[in-house]
Amino acid sequence: MRFALYDKDPGISPAIVLGTLVLCFGLAAWGYDPQRGFGALTKRGG
Numbered sequence: 001m002r003f004a005l006y007d008k009d010p011g012i013s014p015a016i017v018l019g020t021l022v023l024c025f026g027l028a029a030w031g032y033d034p035q036r037g038f039g040a041l042t043k044r045g046g
Helices: 013-031
Strands: none
Touching: none
């Protein structure tokens, strides 16, 4: 955002941010188990 305000070339930074976003989303989507869901976190230890 700072580079956009000063009208400077951001270089490769946006590509790194977008690549990290895609990688993290891909890992999260791959590791998510819809049968277990988020409710299993509260049901254990009762």
